[in-house]
Amino acid sequence: MTSRIDARLAELNIELPQAAAPVAAYVGYTRSGNTLYISGQITIWNGERKFVGKVGVDYTLEQGKEAARLCALNILAQAKAALGGDLDRVTRVLKLGGFVNAGPDFHDHPLVINGASELMQDVFGDAGKHARAAVGVSSLPGNVAVEVDAVLEVA
Structure with a gap:
Protein backbone atom coordinates (compact mmCIF):
# COMPACT_ATOMS: atom_id res chain seq x y z
CA MET A 1 0.00 0.00 0.00
CA THR A 2 1.33 3.45 -0.92
CA SER A 3 1.76 5.84 1.97
CA ARG A 4 -0.04 9.18 2.05
CA ILE A 5 3.17 11.19 1.57
CA ASP A 6 4.44 8.88 -1.20
CA ALA A 7 1.11 9.40 -2.96
CA ARG A 8 1.45 13.16 -2.50
CA LEU A 9 4.98 13.10 -3.94
CA ALA A 10 3.70 11.15 -6.96
CA GLU A 11 0.81 13.62 -7.38
CA LEU A 12 3.33 16.48 -7.38
CA ASN A 13 5.56 14.54 -9.81
CA ILE A 14 8.41 14.64 -7.28
CA GLU A 15 11.19 12.07 -7.29
CA LEU A 16 13.52 11.93 -4.30
CA PRO A 17 17.27 11.52 -4.71
CA GLN A 18 19.26 8.92 -2.82
CA ALA A 19 20.14 10.09 0.70
CA ALA A 20 23.64 11.55 0.43
CA ALA A 21 26.44 10.10 2.53
CA PRO A 22 28.19 12.55 4.86
CA VAL A 23 31.43 14.00 3.51
CA ALA A 24 33.06 14.83 6.87
CA ALA A 25 32.86 13.91 10.58
CA LYS A 50 24.54 21.00 -8.90
CA PHE A 51 24.31 24.81 -8.61
CA VAL A 52 28.01 25.37 -7.93
CA GLY A 53 28.60 29.10 -7.49
CA LYS A 54 27.03 32.17 -5.93
CA VAL A 55 23.44 33.40 -6.09
CA GLY A 56 23.44 36.93 -7.44
CA VAL A 57 26.65 36.29 -9.39
CA ASP A 58 26.43 32.89 -11.11
CA TYR A 59 22.73 32.23 -10.50
CA THR A 60 19.55 34.28 -10.52
CA LEU A 61 17.09 34.47 -7.65
CA GLU A 62 14.84 31.92 -9.40
CA GLN A 63 17.76 29.53 -9.90
CA GLY A 64 18.61 30.00 -6.23
CA LYS A 65 15.06 28.96 -5.33
CA GLU A 66 15.53 25.82 -7.46
CA ALA A 67 18.76 25.12 -5.58
CA ALA A 68 16.96 25.48 -2.22
CA ARG A 69 14.22 23.14 -3.46
CA LEU A 70 16.88 20.55 -4.30
CA CYS A 71 18.24 20.87 -0.76
CA ALA A 72 14.71 20.21 0.55
CA LEU A 73 14.43 17.10 -1.62
CA ASN A 74 17.63 15.88 0.00
CA ILE A 75 16.15 16.63 3.43
CA LEU A 76 13.17 14.43 2.55
CA ALA A 77 15.52 11.68 1.33
CA GLN A 78 17.41 11.79 4.66
CA ALA A 79 14.14 11.76 6.62
CA LYS A 80 12.90 8.79 4.61
CA ALA A 81 16.12 6.91 5.38
CA ALA A 82 15.87 7.82 9.08
CA LEU A 83 12.25 6.67 9.30
CA GLY A 84 12.58 3.30 7.60
CA GLY A 85 11.13 4.60 4.35
CA ASP A 86 7.93 5.99 5.91
CA LEU A 87 7.56 9.76 5.50
CA ASP A 88 4.03 9.48 6.93
CA ARG A 89 5.82 9.43 10.31
CA VAL A 90 6.70 13.12 9.86
CA THR A 91 4.07 14.93 11.93
CA PHE A 106 22.61 40.02 -3.09
CA HIS A 107 20.08 40.54 -0.28
CA ASP A 108 17.09 38.33 -1.12
CA HIS A 109 18.16 35.33 0.97
CA PRO A 110 14.62 34.72 2.34
CA LEU A 111 13.22 34.54 -1.20
CA VAL A 112 15.83 31.93 -2.15
CA ILE A 113 15.05 29.74 0.86
CA ASN A 114 11.35 29.95 -0.05
CA GLY A 115 12.24 27.21 -2.55
CA ALA A 116 12.72 24.81 0.37
CA SER A 117 9.86 26.18 2.48
CA GLU A 118 7.33 25.99 -0.34
CA LEU A 119 8.28 22.37 -1.07
CA MET A 120 7.71 21.38 2.56
CA GLN A 121 4.29 23.03 2.54
CA ASP A 122 3.39 21.44 -0.80
CA VAL A 123 4.30 17.98 0.51
CA PHE A 124 3.06 18.14 4.11
CA GLY A 125 0.32 20.79 3.90
CA ASP A 126 -0.21 22.70 7.15
CA ALA A 127 2.24 20.36 8.90
CA GLY A 128 4.89 21.72 6.53
CA LYS A 129 4.62 25.28 7.89
CA HIS A 130 7.69 25.99 9.99
CA ALA A 145 24.86 27.89 -3.91
CA VAL A 146 22.58 26.78 -1.04
CA GLU A 147 22.53 24.56 2.05
CA VAL A 148 19.45 23.81 4.19
CA ASP A 149 19.08 21.85 7.43
CA ALA A 150 15.89 20.80 9.18
CA VAL A 151 14.26 19.87 12.46
CA LEU A 152 11.24 17.59 12.13
CA GLU A 153 8.72 16.22 14.62
CA VAL A 154 8.14 12.52 14.01
CA ALA A 155 5.97 9.72 15.33
Whole structure:
Protein backbone atom coordinates (compact mmCIF):
# COMPACT_ATOMS: atom_id res chain seq x y z
CA MET A 1 0.00 0.00 0.00
CA THR A 2 1.33 3.45 -0.92
CA SER A 3 1.76 5.84 1.97
CA ARG A 4 -0.04 9.18 2.05
CA ILE A 5 3.17 11.19 1.57
CA ASP A 6 4.44 8.88 -1.20
CA ALA A 7 1.11 9.40 -2.96
CA ARG A 8 1.45 13.16 -2.50
CA LEU A 9 4.98 13.10 -3.94
CA ALA A 10 3.70 11.15 -6.96
CA GLU A 11 0.81 13.62 -7.38
CA LEU A 12 3.33 16.48 -7.38
CA ASN A 13 5.56 14.54 -9.81
CA ILE A 14 8.41 14.64 -7.28
CA GLU A 15 11.19 12.07 -7.29
CA LEU A 16 13.52 11.93 -4.30
CA PRO A 17 17.27 11.52 -4.71
CA GLN A 18 19.26 8.92 -2.82
CA ALA A 19 20.14 10.09 0.70
CA ALA A 20 23.64 11.55 0.43
CA ALA A 21 26.44 10.10 2.53
CA PRO A 22 28.19 12.55 4.86
CA VAL A 23 31.43 14.00 3.51
CA ALA A 24 33.06 14.83 6.87
CA ALA A 25 32.86 13.91 10.58
CA TYR A 26 29.09 13.94 11.05
CA VAL A 27 26.00 11.84 10.30
CA GLY A 28 23.11 12.67 7.96
CA TYR A 29 20.59 12.73 10.79
CA THR A 30 20.10 12.14 14.49
CA ARG A 31 16.97 11.51 16.48
CA SER A 32 16.07 12.29 20.07
CA GLY A 33 12.62 11.17 21.10
CA ASN A 34 10.13 12.61 18.60
CA THR A 35 12.59 15.10 17.13
CA LEU A 36 14.56 14.31 13.98
CA TYR A 37 17.48 16.57 13.13
CA ILE A 38 18.61 16.54 9.49
CA SER A 39 22.16 17.74 8.81
CA GLY A 40 22.66 20.50 6.28
CA GLN A 41 21.84 19.25 2.80
CA ILE A 42 23.51 20.77 -0.22
CA THR A 43 22.62 20.93 -3.89
CA ILE A 44 23.47 17.36 -4.82
CA TRP A 45 21.46 14.96 -6.96
CA ASN A 46 22.42 11.29 -6.58
CA GLY A 47 26.08 12.12 -6.02
CA GLU A 48 26.39 14.93 -8.58
CA ARG A 49 26.88 18.46 -7.31
CA LYS A 50 24.54 21.00 -8.90
CA PHE A 51 24.31 24.81 -8.61
CA VAL A 52 28.01 25.37 -7.93
CA GLY A 53 28.60 29.10 -7.49
CA LYS A 54 27.03 32.17 -5.93
CA VAL A 55 23.44 33.40 -6.09
CA GLY A 56 23.44 36.93 -7.44
CA VAL A 57 26.65 36.29 -9.39
CA ASP A 58 26.43 32.89 -11.11
CA TYR A 59 22.73 32.23 -10.50
CA THR A 60 19.55 34.28 -10.52
CA LEU A 61 17.09 34.47 -7.65
CA GLU A 62 14.84 31.92 -9.40
CA GLN A 63 17.76 29.53 -9.90
CA GLY A 64 18.61 30.00 -6.23
CA LYS A 65 15.06 28.96 -5.33
CA GLU A 66 15.53 25.82 -7.46
CA ALA A 67 18.76 25.12 -5.58
CA ALA A 68 16.96 25.48 -2.22
CA ARG A 69 14.22 23.14 -3.46
CA LEU A 70 16.88 20.55 -4.30
CA CYS A 71 18.24 20.87 -0.76
CA ALA A 72 14.71 20.21 0.55
CA LEU A 73 14.43 17.10 -1.62
CA ASN A 74 17.63 15.88 0.00
CA ILE A 75 16.15 16.63 3.43
CA LEU A 76 13.17 14.43 2.55
CA ALA A 77 15.52 11.68 1.33
CA GLN A 78 17.41 11.79 4.66
CA ALA A 79 14.14 11.76 6.62
CA LYS A 80 12.90 8.79 4.61
CA ALA A 81 16.12 6.91 5.38
CA ALA A 82 15.87 7.82 9.08
CA LEU A 83 12.25 6.67 9.30
CA GLY A 84 12.58 3.30 7.60
CA GLY A 85 11.13 4.60 4.35
CA ASP A 86 7.93 5.99 5.91
CA LEU A 87 7.56 9.76 5.50
CA ASP A 88 4.03 9.48 6.93
CA ARG A 89 5.82 9.43 10.31
CA VAL A 90 6.70 13.12 9.86
CA THR A 91 4.07 14.93 11.93
CA ARG A 92 5.47 18.46 11.56
CA VAL A 93 8.28 20.40 9.94
CA LEU A 94 9.44 22.44 12.92
CA LYS A 95 12.31 24.50 11.50
CA LEU A 96 14.48 25.01 8.43
CA GLY A 97 17.83 26.77 8.44
CA GLY A 98 18.86 28.15 5.06
CA PHE A 99 22.28 29.33 3.96
CA VAL A 100 22.79 31.14 0.66
CA ASN A 101 26.24 31.43 -0.92
CA ALA A 102 25.62 34.96 -2.13
CA GLY A 103 27.40 37.68 -3.98
CA PRO A 104 28.17 40.85 -1.99
CA ASP A 105 25.21 42.79 -3.40
CA PHE A 106 22.61 40.02 -3.09
CA HIS A 107 20.08 40.54 -0.28
CA ASP A 108 17.09 38.33 -1.12
CA HIS A 109 18.16 35.33 0.97
CA PRO A 110 14.62 34.72 2.34
CA LEU A 111 13.22 34.54 -1.20
CA VAL A 112 15.83 31.93 -2.15
CA ILE A 113 15.05 29.74 0.86
CA ASN A 114 11.35 29.95 -0.05
CA GLY A 115 12.24 27.21 -2.55
CA ALA A 116 12.72 24.81 0.37
CA SER A 117 9.86 26.18 2.48
CA GLU A 118 7.33 25.99 -0.34
CA LEU A 119 8.28 22.37 -1.07
CA MET A 120 7.71 21.38 2.56
CA GLN A 121 4.29 23.03 2.54
CA ASP A 122 3.39 21.44 -0.80
CA VAL A 123 4.30 17.98 0.51
CA PHE A 124 3.06 18.14 4.11
CA GLY A 125 0.32 20.79 3.90
CA ASP A 126 -0.21 22.70 7.15
CA ALA A 127 2.24 20.36 8.90
CA GLY A 128 4.89 21.72 6.53
CA LYS A 129 4.62 25.28 7.89
CA HIS A 130 7.69 25.99 9.99
CA ALA A 131 9.96 28.46 11.73
CA ARG A 132 12.99 29.43 9.64
CA ALA A 133 16.27 31.25 9.29
CA ALA A 134 17.68 32.46 5.96
CA VAL A 135 21.17 33.91 5.92
CA GLY A 136 23.74 34.88 3.34
CA VAL A 137 27.27 33.52 3.61
CA SER A 138 30.52 34.09 1.74
CA SER A 139 30.99 30.39 0.90
CA LEU A 140 29.53 26.92 1.39
CA PRO A 141 31.00 23.39 1.13
CA GLY A 142 32.05 22.61 -2.44
CA ASN A 143 31.11 26.18 -3.38
CA VAL A 144 27.45 25.13 -3.74
CA ALA A 145 24.86 27.89 -3.91
CA VAL A 146 22.58 26.78 -1.04
CA GLU A 147 22.53 24.56 2.05
CA VAL A 148 19.45 23.81 4.19
CA ASP A 149 19.08 21.85 7.43
CA ALA A 150 15.89 20.80 9.18
CA VAL A 151 14.26 19.87 12.46
CA LEU A 152 11.24 17.59 12.13
CA GLU A 153 8.72 16.22 14.62
CA VAL A 154 8.14 12.52 14.01
CA ALA A 155 5.97 9.72 15.33
